[in-house]
Amino acid sequence: MDMRDIYYIGCYGGDTLKHRSVENCNLAGTMKMRYIVGLLKKMGYRVIVLSLTTDLVAGFHPMEELIIDEQEIHIHIPYFLIRIAGKSRGQKTAVFFLKNYLKRKLSNNSIVISYHSLLYGDMLTKLHRNIRFRWIPQIEEIYCLSRGELQNPRFLKKEERMFTEGDGFLFVNDLLPYKYANGKNYAVSYGNYHIYPGQPVINKKNINLVYTGIINTDRGAFLLLDSMKYLPLNYHLNVLGFGTENNIRQFMTKLEELNSIFGERRIAFYGTKTGDEYSQFLLQNQIGISLMDETEAISLNAFPSKIMTYLGHSLYVVSSKTKSISASKVADILYFCDNKPKSVADAILSVPLETNYLAKQKLEELEEIFIEEFRKVLES
Structure with a gap:
């Protein structure tokens, strides 16, 4: 052929x-x-x-x-x-x-x-x-x-x-085309719509949160550490990430200080993982966290791919109220928070502790839309 x-x-x-x-x-x-x-x-x-x-x-x-x-x-x-x-x-x-x-x-x-x-x-x-x-x-x-x-x-x-x-264009959110499509065909893909096999295990006695991505002061990792002070002791945070040597050192220092205050290891850092190891790691959690700067310049032009990866593993997602995310087609199944420790914790506590069946359905719908748009971009 x-x-x-x-x-x-x-x-x-x-x-x-x-x-x-x-x-x-x-x-x-x-x-x-x-x-x-x-x-x-x-x-x-x-x-x-x-x-x-x-x-x-x-x-x-x-x-x-x-x-x-x-x-x-x-x-x-x-x-x-x-x-x-x-x-x-x-x-x-x-x-x-x-x-x-x-x-x-x-x-x-x-x-x-x-x-x-x-x-x-x-x-x-x-x-x-x-x-x-x-x-x-x-x-x-x-x-x-x-x-x-x-x-x-x-x-x-x-x-x-x-x-x-x-x-023609591929855009990462629904806002960029208004400025940059110039009347040409485009398709929007927030990230990977792949649905991974397996389901997170729900254990209400031990709720696992996960944060993945860059460790720096403006992408939410440090804010998430502060939010742990407002959560019950049965909430644990697992972090996969990377960053500069200085940022990682500051993050680990703060992590150890908080664990000392809690009197137990409620926060753990695992470095980076890829492939099947990464996927299996996510399935050990119930709630994925995505926090980012809400300033207009950033919020209009980005979309964290981790949100789609979390949904692909049937996790619930807590996210900042960034414009590109709140205006997206997945907004109705996300749990939004302000970039303040107490607000993040409140959003986490509002998540239902049950299997997230909506995530799979939403990703299947979005992939169908994207393929149709993408084909027009390639063939027109």
Whole structure:
């Protein structure tokens, strides 16, 4: 059977390779890309994933190709990495090699999906103008709105130019299309709609909360620690996360202080987990927590993928009242809180301690909607 190729560009990790280590790179982005790849294969396409993930080992790293099956190929773009004053520089060389690869492979009949990145956005825009391939930017986040060090009007305009010429779009929430779709077809995917086997075990004598993701002061992990003071002793918090050495050290210090006050180990940190180990870990909990900054710039342009992962494991979800989330199609099955410790605790206490049957039904409905929208984006 003849299959049409789709090139899918992003910092895809998770592969075991000979010349670089990318098993634990960009976990959230990789999970989202993996889900999109699976859908494209179901729709009859062959997907060529072009990954720009790099590790910290200096030197030249050649191209590596993995043939997953007849519909999926992973190509890890070559790069040359040098270390200067303790800092690694290598991804820009990967962009150079990616550009040359695309110039050889693409024609005006090609389809390219690109996971939005400041690294290669300019390059793709210029290449698209020359070759006129069908380009579908996947916008998961506007970095110059969500990251403090990049919040500059000049940087924002430059970032927006990196994707606005797309021929169709994938957006992460329902608000971004109002500003960026420009009358073109688009599809909205909040995250991975996959439904995982198994159900959390409900034990009202020991209620397990879970937080996964980055550990820093503006993404909710520290706020969640403070909320534990307002919860009964049968509520326990399990944390999977990553962050800077300083943030992790501060988090662990506060965690140990609270456990000492409680007189027992009510809060536990487990580092990071992936794959089946990650999935089995989530199923040991009943309530997933997603807390994020509610400022307008961030709330309009993001959607935490962890919410969909929690729902996919039939967890109840407590979330901040972020605009992109409260305006989403999953809002009716979430439990919202203000970003204050007592409000977070109150929302957690309002969750019914029973099996969450609504989550599976909602994800099935949303996936059907997304596939229909996605097909129009690809074929129009």
